Each structure stands twice: as C-alpha cells, then as structure tokens.
Amino acid sequence: VSDSTLCTGDPLDLSYLEPIFTSCDTTAINWRVEPPSGWALTQGSLLDSSLQLQFHSSGQYKLFFEATNNCGSTIDSLPIVVVGRPIINMPADTAYCGLTTVHLSDPNRRVSKVDSLGQSIFNWRVLPASGWSFVLGTNASSGMPSIDFQSFGTYQVILDLDNGCFITSDTLSLEINPFPSLLIPNDTILCEGEDYLQTLTATSGSGAYSFSW
Numbered sequence: 001v002s003d004s005t006l007c008t009g010d011p012l013d014l015s016y017l018e019p020i021f022t023s024c025d026t027t028a029i030n031w032r033v034e035p036p037s038g039w040a041l042t043q044g045s046l047l048d049s050s051l052q053l054q055f056h057s058s059g060q061y062k063l064f065f066e067a068t069n070n071c072g073s074t075i076d077s078l079p080i081v082v083v084g085r086p087i088i089n090m091p092a093d094t095a096y097c098g099l100t101t102v103h104l105s106d107p108n109r110r111v112s113k114v115d116s117l118g119q120s121i122f123n124w125r126v127l128p129a130s131g132w133s134f135v136l137g138t139n140a141s142s143g144m145p146s147i148d149f150q151s152f153g154t155y156q157v158i159l160d161l162d163n164g165c166f167i168t169s170d171t172l173s174l175e176i177n178p179f180p181s182l183l184i185p186n187d188t189i190l191c192e193g194e195d196y197l198q199t200l201t202a203t204s205g206s207g208a209y210s211f212s213w
Helices: none
Strands: 005-007 011-015 028-034 039-043 050-055 059-069 072-083 087-089 094-097 101-103 112-114 121-127 132-135 146-149 153-162 167-177 181-183 201-203
Touching: 087 167
Parallel strands: 005 072, 094 167
Antiparallel strands: 011 050, 028 059, 039 050, 059 072, 087 112, 101 146, 121 153, 132 146, 153 167, 181 201
C-alpha cells in the first residue's frame, strides 16, 4: 500500500508481494484491521495473501500484517485515514433591513462544517451575480467571508465544500430589504368637534407592519 488516505467506499486491494519460502514450512498470512468496525471484507479472507477491503465509515484505522512460519514471524502496520462526505450546516435564512455587510465569521452567523478528516476547499457563490461584493480581504475561497450587499433583493449564498474526496453544497437565503416608508398625508385644518379619519399607508420593508401613535 503506497497511499494511506482513502475515501469512504473506495476499495483497498492488499497483496503480500514478497516470495514465500517453504524451506521452513508454509508461511501463514494474517491481516488485521483496527478498529474492527467501519469496514468490510469484499474479496478473499484475512488469511489470504491477497484480499480487498472497503471502508464505509470515515475515521482513522490501522492495518496490521503478520507472516509466520516455523522460523519465526514478522509483523508490519500501516495507518489509514478514511475521508467521509463533508457536512455543512448553514445558519438560518435571514431578512435584513437596509443595505448591510454580512460577516459569516460572526458567531451568530457562523457556518459550521464537518470535513470528515479531509482538507477543506471552499467555493462561495452568490446569486444573482450582481449587487454584492466580497470585502475585508475575503474572497470566494475564504473559509468565512464577509459579503457587502449594495442592492436590495433576495440573494442565495451557496457554499461548495470540497474535502478531496467529495463535494457538498448548501444554500443560505438572505433578504436585503429597504427600511419601511410611511406615506404621510397633507396637513389638515379641522373645525372644533369635527372628526378626522385618515388611513396611513406603509411601503417597503419586510413582513407585516405594526403602527404606534
């Protein structure tokens, strides 16, 4: 085995390539994997000189190989890292009032990830492609970028996370809304005892309006 890093689901073919000398009796082969779970034997047996394993759980494993005959035994081991599919947990979709900068490094807005023992290569995308920009020295490859929104609208912030084995994507929806605006009627002169009835109209903003006099 020359590469000790695998992706979950990849087959691992193992072979004992050294010649087996029978002058001291037949050599016995024994393979062992620790921990004993998270993998399956797909070809051969642990007593064969050639076999195939498949790891279905990410984690750190150790492969042991032992060859024994009447002259003694030799044992060797190899650490194996199995990389699983990364997991992304985006913060909740949010509506903002006014043009703003969203900092994904903010503890209240932070994106949590589990890269399952692999590397982390980030690729951020925002749709639509205009009305915003990366700021404060961050860019599409930053782990936790800052995005400045210069236009009102609904944006989809998409993260593609590549850990060298798999790519996982998730989307955060952001509404950037203008502040509410109140249409004020013209000044009015009333006579004493006269009733006044006026309906006020609010526009822009987000959600249901509430009025306070």
